[in-house]
Amino acid sequence: xxxxxxxxxxxxxxxxxxxxxxxxxxxxxxxxxxxxxxxxxxxxxxxxxxxxxxxxxxxxxxxxxxxxxxxxxxxxxxxxxxxxxxxxxxxxxxxxxxxxxxxxxxxxxxxxxxxxxxxxxxxxxxxxxxxxxxxxxxxxxxxxxxxxxxxxxxxxxxxxxxxxxxxxxxxxxxxxxxxxxxxxxxxxxxxxxxxxxxxxxxxxxxxxxxxxxxxxxxxxxxxxxxxxxxxxxxxxxxxxxxxxxxxxxxxxxxxxxxxxxxxxxxxxxxxxxxxxxxxxxxxxxxxxxxxxxxxxxxxxxxxxxxxxxxxxxxxxxxxxxxxxxxxxxxxx
Amino acid sequence: xxxxxxxxxxxxxxxxxxxxxxxxxxxxxxxxxxxxxxxxxxxxxxxxxxxxxxxxxxxxxxxxxxxxxxxxxxxxxxxxxxxxxxxxxxxxxxxxxxxxxxxxxxxxxxxxxxxxxxxxxxxxxxxxxxxxxxxxxxxxxxxxxxxxxxxxxxxxxxxxxxxxxxxxxxxxxxxxxxxxxxxxxxxxxxxxxxxxxxxxxxxxxxxxxxxxxxxxxxxxxxxxxxxxxxxxxxxxxxxxxxxxxxxxxxxxxxxxxxxxxxxxxxxxxxxxxxxxxxxxxxxxxxxxxxxxxxxxxxxxxxxxxxxxxxxxxxxxxxxxxxxxxxxxxxxx
Numbered sequence: 001x002x003x004x005x006x007x008x009x010x011x012x013x014x015x016x017x018x019x020x021x022x023x024x025x026x027x028x029x030x031x032x033x034x035x036x037x038x039x040x041x042x043x044x045x046x047x048x049x050x051x052x053x054x055x056x057x058x059x060x061x062x063x064x065x066x067x068x069x070x071x072x073x074x075x076x077x078x079x080x081x082x083x084x085x086x087x088x089x090x091x092x093x094x095x096x097x098x099x100x101x102x103x104x105x106x107x108x109x110x111x112x113x114x115x116x117x118x119x120x121x122x123x124x125x126x127x128x129x130x131x132x133x134x135x136x137x138x139x140x141x142x143x144x145x146x147x148x149x150x151x152x153x154x155x156x157x158x159x160x161x162x163x164x165x166x167x168x169x170x171x172x173x174x175x176x177x178x179x180x181x182x183x184x185x186x187x188x189x190x191x192x193x194x195x196x197x198x199x200x201x202x203x204x205x206x207x208x209x210x211x212x213x214x215x216x217x218x219x220x221x222x223x224x225x226x227x228x229x230x231x232x233x234x235x236x237x238x239x240x241x242x243x244x245x246x247x248x249x250x251x252x253x254x255x256x257x258x259x260x261x262x263x264x265x266x267x268x269x270x271x272x273x274x275x276x277x278x279x280x281x282x283x284x285x286x287x288x289x290x291x292x293x294x295x296x297x298x299x300x301x302x303x304x305x306x307x308x309x310x311x312x313x314x315x316x317x318x319x320x321x322x323x324x325x326x327x328x329x330x331x332x
Numbered sequence: 333x334x335x336x337x338x339x340x341x342x343x344x345x346x347x348x349x350x351x352x353x354x355x356x357x358x359x360x361x362x363x364x365x366x367x368x369x370x371x372x373x374x375x376x377x378x379x380x381x382x383x384x385x386x387x388x389x390x391x392x393x394x395x396x397x398x399x400x401x402x403x404x405x406x407x408x409x410x411x412x413x414x415x416x417x418x419x420x421x422x423x424x425x426x427x428x429x430x431x432x433x434x435x436x437x438x439x440x441x442x443x444x445x446x447x448x449x450x451x452x453x454x455x456x457x458x459x460x461x462x463x464x465x466x467x468x469x470x471x472x473x474x475x476x477x478x479x480x481x482x483x484x485x486x487x488x489x490x491x492x493x494x495x496x497x498x499x500x501x502x503x504x505x506x507x508x509x510x511x512x513x514x515x516x517x518x519x520x521x522x523x524x525x526x527x528x529x530x531x532x533x534x535x536x537x538x539x540x541x542x543x544x545x546x547x548x549x550x551x552x553x554x555x556x557x558x559x560x561x562x563x564x565x566x567x568x569x570x571x572x573x574x575x576x577x578x579x580x581x582x583x584x585x586x587x588x589x590x591x592x593x594x595x596x597x598x599x600x601x602x603x604x605x606x607x608x609x610x611x612x613x614x615x616x617x618x619x620x621x622x623x624x625x626x627x628x629x630x631x632x633x634x635x636x637x638x639x640x641x642x643x644x645x646x647x648x649x650x651x652x653x654x655x656x657x658x659x660x661x662x663x664x
Contacts, residue, residue, distance in 0.1 A: 094456060151464050
């Protein structure tokens with residue numbers, strides 16, 4: 001389910017990887033929807049709102065494709081997909097509250113419509129239901145993996161909150177995007193192979209496939225923050241930098257221009273100066289920093305694609321290849 | 333670990349049920365403490381603060397006593413105890429944030445010291461670690477039960493939030509205190525017997541034991557809100573009513589005094605009138621409503637004690653009897 005604002009080109013590649021699981025994604029969404037059935041009508045409305053806001057459902061798609069390729073039971077993949085997407089949704093609900101964001105994917109966030117208390121509890125409710133769904137896969141190792149990933153994600157957010165703004169540090173950046181994004185892609189892909197009749201080597205290959213496309217996904221997100229069509233991305237260009245968050249394009253630019261006064265100002269609170277940061281964003285856009293960052297994302301995708309080499313040819317393998325390529329080709 | 337402000341009498345009965353597991357509770361606290369070891373120093377400090385705030389550790393004590401009585405491995409009981417207490421702590425952290433409470437057990441709440449975002453994330457972190465610990469019991473049924481209980485607790489909080497204030501309704505009250513308190517007592521006692529070599533009948537008996545003392549615990553809490561020593565309880569008398577929350581003593585009073593103008597005003601926002609509510613609190617205190625509520629709590633304890641009849645005599649059974657009795661005898 002894509003939103004109308006996308007480029008035709010991107011639409012095509014999305015369809016390519018979505019088509020083998022298009023019907024199954026509907027089952028995942030239905031499974032998500034019924035989580036609020038036995039609750040208060042306001043909570044049901046909130047979940048409907050969150051579901052209607054859509055999103056690419058890229059994580060459940062990843063799980064379905066990997067699991068189908070390896071012969072996992074559909075029921076477990078649908079349960080896993082719903083658990084992963086609800087966990088993802090829960091983190092977005094709390095993130096938007098924390099950041100005070102009023103829009104996501106062009107729709108009002110929950111905190112824009114509800115009180116902070118109701119938003120906190122709705123996030124908690126989604127965490128709880130995600131954990132319940134994960135338990136319903138009846139796989140203890142998967143359950144452990146799920147709770148560890150939740151801990152990784154939250155710990156990453158806390159670390160980001162406590163880390164001083166304007167910090168230019170590669171290692172810190174990679175850790176952050178792993179916790180924020182790659183860990184859940186990695187978990188999804190690994191978990192889908194764990195509920196399949198796959199051997200350890202295959203599980204490890206699929207874990208790494210998820211990790212690599214997850215890293216690429218977040219790097220591309222961070223590039224789009226500089227290069228994206230503002231209307232499509234839905235936030236001002238360079239919004240990360242304006243919040244003191246130094247991502248890969250800015251790191252490449254800083255490495256190439258260590259004497260740039262705006263770069264030098266960053267760790268000392270320079271990111272709070274809107275005028276200077278607008279200039280820095282322009283300079284980063286005009287430099288080759290975003291290309292360098294894109295090269296790095298492409299290397300991750302290449303490593304992901306190499307992991308598919310040992311898999312048998314099938315529609316799902318082809319879709320996974322397209323999914324990996326889409327991650328660096330996408331415009332939003 | 334009791335706080336100084338308690339009555340000697342209460343101290344004695346606490347010691348009676350704590351003594352068989354006093355050393356094991358320290359293991360639970362240590363297991364809780366290390367959950368933040370690999371995280372940011374500020375988060376470690378927050379967890380230390382939450383642990384130092386103490387509390388009676390009544391839930392882990394319940395789990396340890398039931399499990400020891402039934403021959404469960406200590407390691408699993410310590411893990412379960414830490415999981416349950418962290419889950420409990422996580423709900424308190426988010427509750428205090430939502431209610432804007434600045435003090436709990438005489439110490440500053442996390443939200444009194446930290447920003448709302450940091451408090452939201454710390455609660456999330458504690459949820460994540462609680463789930464991780466629950467998974468470490470290596471028991472899938474327990475893991476499911478744990479996530480269901482988390483969902484019950486959060487759903488209860490959401491329902492309370494969406495329910496109109498000033499509502500006088502017994503059924504609503506029982507559902508609320510089950511979700512808020514009894515569900516976690518029930519889960520703890522049931523889970524401790526599930527990791528023991530116990531048969532289904534014993535597990536069911538212990539589940540009900542936990543349920544009954546959990547219901548009694550919350551009813552007594554709600555009575556203490558009217559009758560407690562203000563300094564010891566740590567909040568103004570009748571604070572529930574002043575927040576539009578009608579608990580069992582108020583329900584009994586309303587049933588006995590249906591024409592009382594303050595009672596009649598409740599569903600129509602009368603609870604927002606401080607002067608009238610102070611009068612109502614005084615009237616409830618002067619009536620036999622709190623005694624009637626206490627009788628109901630005692631009936632729950634009696635049912636709990638009856639569940640112990642079929643257990644073999646041992647130090648843990650005796651301690652569980654004392655624990656059940658303490659719940660209605662306590663002053664805080």
